[in-house]
Amino acid sequence: MIIIIDNAAFHSLSKYTLPDNIILIRVPPYSPELNPSEKIWLYIKQHYKNNVFVTLDNVKQWLNDFLKIHF
Incomplete structure (x- = not known):
């Protein structure tokens, strides 16, 4: 880790x-x-900002799918 x-x-x-x-x-x-993880969060936030999620499970699913596609 x-x-x-x-x-x-x-x-x-x-x-x-x-x-x-x-x-x-x-x-x-x-x-x-200088923190590479900040660049990843910035990239996620740029794609995340135009989405509306009803539940936390929807957020988790979106993030999981996003990471599979992009990383």
Whole structure:
């Protein structure tokens, strides 16, 4: 698993020992342009904004279908 965090003080993990299967990637604080997951969310939001969902299940289904098609 890869976890991307910025180096904001409240995201400090220095007191925790991470398991070997977790890779921690640190980016500078307040730099969302350097965080690849932010680009994915931006892409999703651009396609999501014109949809109306009645239930949470509809949102989950749309997101699942979207990710299968685009990623």
